[in-house]
Amino acid sequence: MENLQFIRVNTLKISPEELKKRLEEKNVVLEDTFLNYVFRVKISPFSMGATPEYLSGLYFLQSISSIIPSIVLNPTKDDKVLDMCSAPGGKTTHLSQLMENEGCIVAVEINKNRLKSLRSNINRMGIKNIIMLNTNAINLNKNLKFDKILLDAPCTGNEIKDSDRVKTKRDILFCAKRQVELFRTAIEVLSEGGQLVYSTCSPEIEEDEEIISYILKTYKNMELIELNKEDFPGINVIDGEIKGTLKVIPPNEPFFIAKLKKITK
Numbered sequence: 001m002e003n004l005q006f007i008r009v010n011t012l013k014i015s016p017e018e019l020k021k022r023l024e025e026k027n028v029v030l031e032d033t034f035l036n037y038v039f040r041v042k043i044s045p046f047s048m049g050a051t052p053e054y055l056s057g058l059y060f061l062q063s064i065s066s067i068i069p070s071i072v073l074n075p076t077k078d079d080k081v082l083d084m085c086s087a088p089g090g091k092t093t094h095l096s097q098l099m100e101n102e103g104c105i106v107a108v109e110i111n112k113n114r115l116k117s118l119r120s121n122i123n124r125m126g127i128k129n130i131i132m133l134n135t136n137a138i139n140l141n142k143n144l145k146f147d148k149i150l151l152d153a154p155c156t157g158n159e160i161k162d163s164d165r166v167k168t169k170r171d172i173l174f175c176a177k178r179q180v181e182l183f184r185t186a187i188e189v190l191s192e193g194g195q196l197v198y199s200t201c202s203p204e205i206e207e208d209e210e211i212i213s214y215i216l217k218t219y220k221n222m223e224l225i226e227l228n229k230e231d232f233p234g235i236n237v238i239d240g241e242i243k244g245t246l247k248v249i250p251p252n253e254p255f256f257i258a259k260l261k262k263i264t265k
């Protein structure tokens with residue numbers, strides 16, 4: 001099988017051209033993707049997680065599927081952004097890069113140990129617009145308000161990440177319940193007119209489309225913003241069961257992505 005490792009260049013520190021040149025000088029073979037700052041690693045003589053360039057924060061190792069949610073959220077320098085489930089920070093640091101290290105991101109993570117990897121990634125990548133919160137995102141103060149929210153929810157995962165785990169119906173329903181609870185808080189702290197991206201790396205319909213359809217049925221002030229699979233050439237993306245949602249399928253890492261807007265309070 002071809003190598004499906006990707007690097008996201010940290011454009012806060014280096015240009016894609018310069019990093020590509022530096023890695024090619026070390027015999028790394030990179031292939032372009034539809035994003036000028038993301039490359040597929042075709043051949044590497046060494047581990048891409050142990051190079052001086054990696055350690056000094058010039059790039060992040062990230063599946064191309066998991067690059068989609070931050071692009072779809074499309075934050076600007078003026079936004080107040082909430083990342084509800086943020087460690088180890090692949091998407092948070094990508095959001096920060098898209099915001100050119102300006103604006104403000106509140107990155108929430110419940111797990112203390114995982115918060116350490118988030119902190120180290122933020123430091124390594126020279127990011128200055130993130131406030132970390134070690135708490136349960138479900139219990140966030142409902143008076144807070146954000147323009148954009150990423151809910152990259154904890155889920156049962158997928159066979160590419162976790163091939164030996166056997167998931168049960170019980171695991172799936174446990175995650176689905178928590179996903180709805182997180183979603184309820186997300187809607188409360190989203191400003192009127194604000195946008196929310198929901199993603200999971202699980203292909204299970206109970207954690208994906210069924211969550212979106214429950215939310216759209218229950219919250220009449222939330223509407224779906226339709227996504228277009230043609231915007232992601234070179235990635236195996238199909239339409240989800242709900243028109244306008246996306247599913248990334250193998251050989252890429254499975255992912256589900258949906259975007260919603262809060263039309264009224």
Ligand SMILES: C[S@@+](CC[C@H](N)C(=O)[O-])C[C@H]1O[C@@H](n2cnc3c(N)ncnc32)[C@H](O)[C@@H]1O
Pocket residue numbers: 066084085086087088089090091092108109110111114135136137138152153154155
């Ligand atoms: C899918 S991972 C997030 C990956 C991350 N967004 C990234 O791109 O690197 C889900 C994360 O949510 C955290 N989490 C689970 N329940 C949470 C909660 N109630 N509040 C905040 N974080 C939570 C988990 O510890 C885990 O780190």
